[in-house]
């Protein structure tokens with residue numbers, strides 16, 4: 001007999017004392033204040049017209065902060081970006097469904113938090129000349145520069161690895177290295193700037209040496225299945241397949257992801273890598289095309305041999321089509337991934353040609369599971385609610401109070417080790433799904 005159980009309710013600031021509540025009450029206003037400061041400080045770097053724009057952006061950000069703190073209804077977006085209509089239709093749909101306009105402390109957290117970043121972009125887009133300004137650019141760039149030592153250490157290791165692969169590596173060696181680069185990319189996700197309200201969160205110590213210490217903190221580890229999935233894809237078609245990586249943050253995390261991609265190609269585990277970037281500044285530290293360009297440029301011009309070598313190689317890989325960059329608007333919309341086939345059918349189809357899709361980070365995880373208040377023992381494939389373009393693997397450090405796929409009793413056990421384990425980024429999952437549910 002099939003039992004039909006309704007999915008749980010969305011996380012929301014309406015539940016006082018939850019992480020969503022503190023995010024809306026404290027973290028988001030702090031991020032908005034930081035933006036206003038950053039924009040204000042730019043006033044000496046531009047001419048008269050630019051100064052007018054800066055004033056208007058600061059004004060809009062302050063108004064937004066006030067709307068948020070006083071729990072005002074969400075309002076329509078006024079700019080003419082490619083996604084404006086979709087945002088406004090969604091707002092309208094929610095107004096009708098709830099018979100009231102959504103508001104910051106009452107509506108689903110995922111929706112209002114995404115909306116805030118879209119309004120920040122609107123503030124910029126409504127300028128006369130500064131329409132392409134990224135208000136988070138400085139933060140992202142200094143986070144990259146502050147992680148310099150860890151980046152060098154990691155990239156030297158990558159250089160050694162690639163040399164080793166050119167000689168000879170046993171199946172067992174390959175698996176060990178695969179595990180290592182996946183874990184590097186996983187823990188790279190600790191370095192986002194949204195959880196810290198835009199304060200420093202760089203990787204300052206060598207990650208490779210810490211991996212074995214961190215292993216106990218991976219509370220779901222499906223790495224063997226991920227490996228098997230890639231091996232199966234290869235033996236089925238006689239050659240390795242396409243791998244997709246839905247990227248998250250710029251700075252050190254991005255370096256860890258590029259190292260994983262380099263390893264997958266060099267070890268002949270993938271034939272091409274398709275990266276998904278953000279089409280606009282997003283959740284403080286997420287990677288845009290211009291962050292990508294800046295990062296590659298920084299690598300190319302570095303004095304460090306490994307950094308400059310891979311910088312030029314990666315530039316070349318993009319040129320020759322082995323690495324492909326995509327920036328679909330869907331990734332900066334407020335929808336859960338179960339809604340992708342409806343709102344972005346072409347993207348869904350494209351992902352369907354991949355042998356595996358890696359999704360990096362906390363926000364991607366929240367969107368995978370619909371940001372619902374699931375019981376922690378819910379199977380991952382159930383929480384995906386039909387989203388299954390291809391086999392999927394989430395690489396996520398926990399920074400929001402939702403997680404699925406745990407054994408009964410496990411959540412309690414971890415809570416005895418760290419009370420706030422769901423939101424500190426100290427615990428992580430490698431969650432794989434190979435089947436539709």
Ligand SMILES: O=P(O)(O)OC[C@H]1O[C@](O)(CO)[C@@H](O)[C@@H]1O
Pocket residue numbers: 023113189192193194195248249283360361362363364366399400
């Ligand atoms: O960069 P990530 O890993 O998606 O994290 C983004 C951050 O934004 C949030 O999703 C909401 O503030 C947090 O849960 C998380 O700290």
Ligand SMILES: [Mn+2]
Pocket residue numbers: 192194248249283285286361363
């Ligand atoms: Mn992010």
